[in-house]
Amino acid sequence: MNNNILELKDVWKTYEVGSSTVNALKNFDFTFKEGSFNVILGPSGSGKSTLIRVAGLLEKPTKGNILINTKDLNLLSENEIASFIRNEIGFIFKNSNLIHSLTVLENVMLHMISSDRKKAKEILQKVGFNEYDKFPEELSFKDHQRVTIARSIVNNPSLILADEPTGELHTKEANEIINLLLDLNKKEKLTIIITTNNRLLSQFAENLIEINDGETSTKLSWTC
Numbered sequence: 001m002n003n004n005i006l007e008l009k010d011v012w013k014t015y016e017v018g019s020s021t022v023n024a025l026k027n028f029d030f031t032f033k034e035g036s037f038n039v040i041l042g043p044s045g046s047g048k049s050t051l052i053r054v055a056g057l058l059e060k061p062t063k064g065n066i067l068i069n070t071k072d073l074n075l076l077s078e079n080e081i082a083s084f085i086r087n088e089i090g091f092i093f094k095n096s097n098l099i100h101s102l103t104v105l106e107n108v109m110l111h112m113i114s115s116d117r118k119k120a121k122e123i124l125q126k127v128g129f130n131e132y133d134k135f136p137e138e139l140s141f142k143d144h145q146r147v148t149i150a151r152s153i154v155n156n157p158s159l160i161l162a163d164e165p166t167g168e169l170h171t172k173e174a175n176e177i178i179n180l181l182l183d184l185n186k187k188e189k190l191t192i193i194i195t196t197n198n199r200l201l202s203q204f205a206e207n208l209i210e211i212n213d214g215e216t217s218t219k220l221s222w223t224c
Contacts, residue, residue: 004070005159005191006032006055011064013050024050026214032193037185039205040195047214048195052163056089057081069158086113090152092162096144098136104147105132112154123150127180142173149180162194178204
């Protein structure tokens with residue numbers, strides 16, 4: 001039985017910057033298994049964020065194939081891709097991008113396919129947050145990320161893509177957020193891919209991929 005959740009096959013992403021050509025991703029080739037916890041490690045400018053945007057269908061690859069649940073996304077229309085993103089992929093970014101005029105609960109409900117106040121509260125409780133009527137400006141960086149994680153799972157996605165989710169946090173707070181994601185990975189069987197430049201986070205990975213200048217320099221795999 002095929003349990004590949006995300007496959008990137010010879011994926012390239014090229015940008016034209018003035019008269020120069022920049023390959024943000026080069027020949028990226030990797031398969032992520034269903035229910036796995038993956039860390040992509042690399043310095044600033046290595047291509048980590050580009051990888052998240054391309055893998056999450058926010059940008060099209062210049063060439064190569066991306067498959068989610070064995071479905072080749074090159075064969076989907078723009079509307080089908082938009083629906084796929086909404087139903088199958090949850091995003092977590094370093095900056096939460098919460099809407100400041102909305103409460104925490106409203107921010108979470110805004111992303112639901114079918115608005116359900118009770119379900120939104122239950123999801124917030126799942127990530128350890130129950131101050132539903134607070135506004136984003138009243139939250140710590142750590143609580144911003146808790147709410148962002150809740151928002152990412154409201155539609156029961158099969159894949160979570162997290163781009164430097166602990167980048168603004170101190171070590172203790174970062175570990176709390178990683179442990180929360182690990183808990184969701186185990187209990188909800190979520191496939192999670194995290195990018196980071198913090199080598200300490202590699203200890204949590206089931207799969208560790210090192211990336212530099214858009215290419216994988218090492219591919220390591222072990223069971224935690």
